[in-house]
Amino acid sequence: MGTKVNVALVYGGKSGEHEVSLQTAFAVMGEFDYDKYAITPFYITKQGEWRVGGKLGSKPQTVSELRLAAAASGEGFPLAPLFAGLDTSGAATGATAIDVVFPLLHGTFGEDGTIQGLFEMANIPYVGAGVLASAVGMDKVTMKKVFAQEGLPQCVFRYFNRTQWEKDAAFFVMECEVALGYPCFVKPANLGSSVGISKARNREELMSAIDYAFKYDRKVIVEEFVDAREIEVAVLGNDEPKASVPGEVIASNEFYDYKAKYVDGKSVMQIPAELSEEISESVREMAIRAFLSIDGSGLSRVDFFMRRSDGQLFINEVNTLPGFTPFSMYPLMWKETGMPYRELLDKLIELALRRHGEKQKINFGASEA
Structure with a gap:
């Protein structure tokens, strides 16, 4: 590494939490010590397109400028700086290798293990959880099963996927009513920032909440209410x-x-x-x-x-x-x-x-x- 640590800040993302990610990136850019770190912005659009900008000397003044800070990369491969350390073909010639990645992506494709796998393949250091922990932490059902194995106390819950729901919705409604009662909380199994979550007080609200949660994931979890x-x-x-x-x-x-x-x-x-x-x-x-x-x-x-x-x-x-x-x-x-x-x-x-x-x-x- 050179005198400064070259940090790639990755933000935006193809996720319902895109705007939350921009808020986080804006805050982090303002707090880094620019005498110690060189910041390279990577912006992922809502369509999943990668854009990379040059090194920042100071933070953008507004959240909207974050998109401009990582302008379209033009010719070449936007991910070249991330893979520069592995490059043997010359495709990334001239790209400055990144020392460490700081992912600031919330939700799907950001904290679910997918982009962490990309960093692993690039053999590049990155901040935060690895592939396994990210995937387990994103999937509320799998996470709860791991907690149960650890012996950590949890609220009662039930879960099902879209195929199961469409095949026998009446059974799962009955199971939720018997095991959880009302009110209860309905959530997409894979999402964060409380997106897609509803509180159901009766059967009609439960059915509506489940339909709403399925807009955000193929698997839904229903949890008992605890005051x-x-x-x-x-x-x-x-x-x-x-x-x-x-x-x-x-x-x-x-x-x-x-x-x-x-x-x-x-x-x-x-x-x-x-x-x-x-x-x-x-x-x-x-x-x-x-x-x-x-x-x-x-x-x-x-x-x-x-x-x-x-x-x-x-x-x-x-x-x-x-x-x-x-x-x-x-x-x-x-x-x-x-x-x-x-x-x-x-x-x-x-x-x-x-x-x-x-x-x-x-x-x-x-x-x-």
Whole structure:
């Protein structure tokens, strides 16, 4: 590497969370130390087209400028800088090799393991979870099965795919009513930022919510309603992760949906959460267990429900690429724990490079005689 670490920021994406990704990228670009890092912007359009710009000397002034910062690459291969380290054909001649990738893509094709596989094939360091952890963290059904194996307490849930639903909708409605009752929550199995989630209070709303969720995924999960506080913990690290102080989300809407997260600005984030020392330590320990159970690396935010009636904790999910603006829960919890935003960026780059270095020790060839 040269004097500066050349960081590729990848943002946008072919996802329902495209605009959220732009907000995250705008925030991160403003917090990097440009004396230490050279930032190369990669913008993926909503149609999945890649565009790459030149190195940035400072951050764009508005979110809309992020698209222009990574202007159309013109002739050549937009991904050439990512694969420059592997190039033997001359196709990437003149491309500056990237030292580390910082993916800021939320949702499908960004935090589900697909783009992580691309980085693995390019043999390039990247921030955050690997292929397996990303895929498991995105699929709520698979994630819950892993949590069950780990012995982490969860709310009752049921799931089915579109083919099963179309074949026997009456059976799955009955199963949800018997096992979960009303109200219940209906979610696409693979999506984030609370997109496609509905609260159903009766059969008619359940049927409508399921149809709505199927617009966003081929698999749907239905979960029981628990009258609970929403507690979150930020996890940072690779094989020996650390947990932040817990925070609490007090939603402006009936539940913490997309509008409450990104639109009305009325939800309250209380950091640290008002918890006893015993419960605080318990939720941090469970967060680390959940992170390790999916083979997490880099960063994750682990979300819990704490039932109001008796204080019982239930793990909700692990988000392997949480919101990352300076006003998001993840960096705010670390700030309260003693690690400011810019230092957090440095740590994530360090963790990515360290994990990549460890992978280079692996023998992927034939077994030695």
